[in-house]
Amino acid sequence: MTEPLLQASNITVRLGGRTVVDGANVTLNAGEFVALVGPNGAGKTTLLRALAGLLPCFGEVMLDGEKSSALTARERARRLAYLPQGHAFSWPLPAGEIVALGRYPHADPFSPVSQRDRTAVAHAMEATGTKDFADRIVTRLSGGERARVALARVLATEAKVLLADEPIISLDPRHQFVVMDVLQQVARSGGAVLTVLHDLALAARYASRVLVLEQGRIAADAPPQRALSRERIARIFGVETDMVRLGDMQVPMVTKPL
Template identity: 50%
Template sequence: MLIEAKDIAVALGGKPVLRGIDLTLRTGELVGLIGPNGAGKTTLLRVIANLLPHAGAVLYDREPAKAIGHKALARRIAFLAQGGAVHWQMRAEAVVALGRLPHRRPLGEMTAADQDAIARAMLATDAASFRDRTLDSLSGGERMRVLLARALAVEAEMLLADEPLAGLDPRHQLEAMTLLRRVAASGAGVVVVLHDLTLAGRFCDRLVLLDQGRILADGPPDAVLGDDHLSQAFGISVARGRRDGEDFVLPWHSLNDKETAR
């Protein structure tokens, strides 16, 4: 699948949030969407998912969403919203089953393929052990794993995930990023909003850095996570290192704090 966003602009409450965004996304790639708070990451992800009005155009395999149809696009693109704040008293397995709705006929029963997709998604996200618990009884991290499983159960060509690591402990953060990389390696596309620069640099094939509603940098992690980019977008300096053949960066100083200390 090829997604092309062309000259995207969004204003919310009269305030510009995105301006002049041009972005191309392809299957088989894990793309990290990074940037400071308020940079427009969530807004851009929602535009790509066809969930938010915007100026400019988004094309899916060179067709607009209207030509494809809502249900067909829902089978091709899975969207995991930010936060995981849910108050449903549904069983976790039933929530994951919602991911199969785009594949089912109205009032139709689940097929064996649906059941298999649900089981695979819950196993992949380490959520199978609480399949019978209701979501309101789960911790924030457990809920996020269930919601990630729901997105995976769609088995879409493109997965758009908005801060899927929120609330996860370090082990499950690593496992989630490993899973997303495996999804991309299997041929699907993954776009994930991240705040952890270390995980973004380690796991993503490509990073897109937003700042003040525009794309500041787009490319391989080592190029995007350069000192100048991080200083301009985040106002930080970083420590760099290498472990097991992989480079990593750690936020180390706020440049505001360093200026104050002088």
């Protein structure tokens, strides 16, 4: 039996004297696209940052069978890529150079760019529809364009585990589907994706599994139709939903607050 690409046990994060994530267990297997959902303030971003090694936490994170804490930052970055929300860029560099930064974990700063680097960058920009503005200064791009450049940079790393925090928040409807398709393809190619989503319908349509976070605790970890039941959505999110059939799946559509 193969090891999970990521296995986190009893992850607990305390910030400012308050427990923000409380005893979370997360497993990501190769081929899985997992959605992390929950109301504002549930601890979703905090959990993602803890899994990425960006926040101190109690508990243990394993990457491909090895303790994350025992890996160097470069080794961890080759195995796990993290896409934060916000897509802020401080440097006025061409978009193509920003994407190429995703190759940093694979070489030291003085190594020449390899053909594999060029291929990884080209594939990432093709997948995200960003190659047409590769030469444009990233700080002059629209919010949606910057979001796709940020995703391309993460994809260029070719890490097996991808953690994405609200990757579709600033995108128009078409590009929301483009990004969701890209993330799904990462999983289908043997990777594992954990992404924070607020759109419960998209979570149900794309995810193989849904984690529901409530006040720092995982309230559900199951396939979408079980995790996103009308009763659970009403209790945790405070909204009423109708279940709409799309093909062979039931998708929750929010209708009104409770």
